[in-house]
Amino acid sequence: DLSADKSALLTLRSAVGGRTFLWNTEQTTPCNWTGVACDATTNRVTALRLPGFALSGNIPEGIFGNLTNLRTLSLRLNSLTGTLPLDLSSCSDLRRLYLQGNRFSGEIPPLLFSLTNLVRVDLGENEFSGEISLGFKNLTRLKSLYLENNKLSGSLLDLDLGLDQFNVSNNSFLNGSIPKSLQKFDSDSFLGTSLCGKPLDVCSDEGTVPSQPISVGNIPGKREKKKLSGGVIAGIVIGCVVGFLLIVLVLMVLFRKKGSERTRDVDFATFKPRDIEVPEEKTAVEANEHSTVEVNSSGTKRLVFFGNATKVFELEDLLRASAEVLGKGTFGTAYKAVLDAATLVAVKRLKDVTMGDREFKEKIEVVGAMDHENLVPLRAYYYSGDEKLLVFDFMPMGSLSALLHERCYVIGNKGAGRTPLNWEVRARIALGAARGLDYLHSQDPLSSHGNVKSSNILLTNSHDARVSDFGLAQLVGSSTTTPNRVTGYRAPEVTDPSRVSQKVDVYSFGVVLLELLTGKAPTNSVMNEEGMDLARWVHSVEREEWRSEVFDSELMSLEPVGSVEGEMVEMLQLGIECTEQHPDKRPVMVEVVRRIQELRQLGSDRVG
Ligand SMILES: Nc1ncnc2c1ncn2[C@@H]1O[C@H](COP(=O)(O)OP(=O)(O)OP(=O)(O)O)[C@@H](O)[C@H]1O
Numbered sequence: 001d002l003s004a005d006k007s008a009l010l011t012l013r014s015a016v017g018g019r020t021f022l023w024n025t026e027q028t029t030p031c032n033w034t035g036v037a038c039d040a041t042t043n044r045v046t047a048l049r050l051p052g053f054a055l056s057g058n059i060p061e062g063i064f065g066n067l068t069n070l071r072t073l074s075l076r077l078n079s080l081t082g083t084l085p086l087d088l089s090s091c092s093d094l095r096r097l098y099l100q101g102n103r104f105s106g107e108i109p110p111l112l113f114s115l116t117n118l119v120r121v122d123l124g125e126n127e128f129s130g131e132i133s134l135g136f137k138n139l140t141r142l143k144s145l146y147l148e149n150n151k152l153s154g155s156l157l158d159l160d161l162g163l164d165q166f167n168v169s170n171n172s173f174l175n176g177s178i179p180k181s182l183q184k185f186d187s188d189s190f191l192g193t194s195l196c197g198k199p200l201d202v203c204s205d206e207g208t209v210p211s212q213p214i215s216v217g218n219i220p221g222k223r224e225k226k227k228l229s230g231g232v233i234a235g236i237v238i239g240c241v242v243g244f245l246l247i248v249l250v251l252m253v254l255f256r257k258k259g260s261e262r263t264r265d266v267d268f269a270t271f272k273p274r275d276i277e278v279p280e281e282k283t284a285v286e287a288n289e290h291s292t293v294e295v296n297s298s299g300t301k302r303l304v305f306f307g308n309a310t311k312v313f314e315l316e317d318l319l320r321a322s323a324e325v326l327g328k329g330t331f332g333t334a335y336k337a338v339l340d341a342a343t344l345v346a347v348k349r350l351k352d353v354t355m356g357d358r359e360f361k362e363k364i365e366v367v368g369a370m371d372h373e374n375l376v377p378l379r380a381y382y383y384s385g386d387e388k389l390l391v392f393d394f395m396p397m398g399s400l401s402a403l404l405h406e407r408c409y410v411i412g413n414k415g416a417g418r419t420p421l422n423w424e425v426r427a428r429i430a431l432g433a434a435r436g437l438d439y440l441h442s443q444d445p446l447s448s449h450g451n452v453k454s455s456n457i458l459l460t461n462s463h464d465a466r467v468s469d470f471g472l473a474q475l476v477g478s479s480t481t482t483p484n485r486v487t488g489y490r491a492p493e494v495t496d497p498s499r500v501s502q503k504v505d506v507y508s509f510g511v512v513l514l515e516l517l518t519g520k521a522p523t524n525s526v527m528n529e530e531g532m533d534l535a536r537w538v539h540s541v542e543r544e545e546w547r548s549e550v551f552d553s554e555l556m557s558l559e560p561v562g563s564v565e566g567e568m569v570e571m572l573q574l575g576i577e578c579t580e581q582h583p584d585k586r587p588v589m590v591e592v593v594r595r596i597q598e599l600r601q602l603g604s605d606r607v608g
Pocket residue numbers: 326327328329330331332333334346348376392393394395396398399451455456458468469484
């Protein structure tokens with residue numbers, strides 16, 4: 001039971017506890033401890049993840065014999081030594097075992113072969129020796145097997161498992177030919193060994209074993225394990241210390257800059273470029289429906305309002321308004337500007353716009369013409385040689401990303417803490433954002449957003465979702481680096497970030513759905529035991545484990561058990577389909593909207 005789990009964890013801590021291994025043992029349940037996850041129904045520990053916690057020494061017997069409901073065990077990147085405890089064989093539910101980056105030694109323990117539910121096994125970067133046993137054949141569900149950077153020897157037997165991932169590189173005493181079932185993997189999986197045959201070079205004499213192991217040093221880019229002299233080690237240590245100090249210094253300077261930028265209220269006028277022409281005379285403005293209104297008197301460049309503008313003001317008013325930096329994005333910096341008590345706007349100061357006046361105007365008018373309740377309306381723009389500003393409605397509740405991931409998110413009063421998001425709110429946000437995107441996609445088969453992510457889904461006071469930043473990717477130069485798109489939202493087929501499509505949007509939206517359901521940011525590193533992003537991680541978890549492994553524990557704790565789980569399962573299924581590797585397998589946005597509506601309907605029917 002849970003108390004046995006707790007005492008097992010405490011035994012583990014006292015045996016291998018490292019510096020940062022801090023658990024608050026006063027809490028009666030271990031389920032909230034760092035790295036520990038429990039199943040809400042069985043109330044047992046199902047996951048233990050302590051990557052890089054400076055754990056050291058041998059794991060004694062008598063721990064895993066109690067943690068019998070464990071499904072995920074990650075002790076990677078520690079300094080654990082010795083062999084694996086035999087009672088690990090009691091964890092017959094174990095799916096994922098991540099022990100890479102330790103100093104475990106001895107043969108790969110046969111106890112592993114009794115854990116027939118294992119799907120991922122990573123024993124890389126240890127000191128395991130001996131042969132790779134045929135016992136792996138028992139693990140019929142195994143999809144990943146990582147054994148690189150060990151001291152394994154002998155030949156590779158034809159395990160003939162349906163593996164998706166496999167790596168035995170840098171085991172210099174592995175030899176013989178690569179069996180057929182493993183030939184589908186890249187040569188990277190076998191480098192630094194004495195293996196031969198596809199995908200490496202053909203065996204010189206099929207069936208015979210090359211007499212000399214290939215030196216790891218001959219393989220470019222591969223880690224070499226070679227003895228170094230004292231002088232070289234001293235040089236490396238001094239170099240590392242100096243390098244580390246330099247990095248700390250640079251980070252301190254950067255953080256100072258960033259911190260002051262974010263917290264200080266800035267006078268909007270401070271970013272006024274020298275050459276913005278502010279006209280002497282203000283011109284009365286009227287907003288026409290469906291057409292842009294040039295606020296233009298004497299040919300001087302002015303703020304240009306769109307037909308949807310509810311309130312019109314001058315550039316001068318904007319520049320005089322008190323302003324605050326909201327954040328820096330891909331396309332420039334966003335500011336909140338307070339024109340008067342009733343007029344709050346978000347101003348985006350674009351960088352890297354290289355296109356001329358006319359082209360910019362044409363493209364921005366398309367953005368300004370978009371009109372849907374789930375889009376953040378663009379109200380006006382300013383274009384001059386050096387300055388490009390976009391004026392949007394200010395969204396008081398900030399972004400979905402902040403709401404989900406910023407623990408001390410402030411709503412109204414500072415320090416109020418983050419408001420937990422229940423399923424009703426999350427599902428409504430999903431539907432609203434999907435409708436906004438569907439509207440964009442319905443304009444033209446080629447129209448797409450290009451930068452869908454949770455920081456671009458903003459919220460009104462009543463938690464209605466509005467998609468922002470649409471059409472901006474087309475305004476800035478393709479040379480612009482788009483760091484946000486490489487952090488888990490980018491579809492696998494996208495090699496050039498400026499090439500966007502509706503299917504790419506669907507993928508990114510799918511990641512947002514997974515984010516809403518898991519509460520995890522796509523870049524969350526704790527779950528990335530294999531460097532998997534959020535989408536790949538969710539795809540790797542079997543359906544029967546969604547409840548204990550995937551769904552946000554905050555969500556589960558807010559909802560009466562079972563009441564909305566059906567909806568959550570359907571939504572997760574949709575998120576998985578949207579994030580299919582192959583674009584053709586993903587649904588189109590109109591279908592996504594329909595599916596969310598349906599699952600909400602089904603949910604309310606069930607409750608009602
Ligand atoms: N209209 C708005 N109302 C309120 N907050 C906004 C508005 N537009 C942007 N923000 C906030 O300002 C910050 C910066 O936004 P910006 O769109 O410039 O960058 P981003 O969303 O982080 O990245 P990207 O430029 O790739 O979209 C974000 O936290 C965003 O939530």
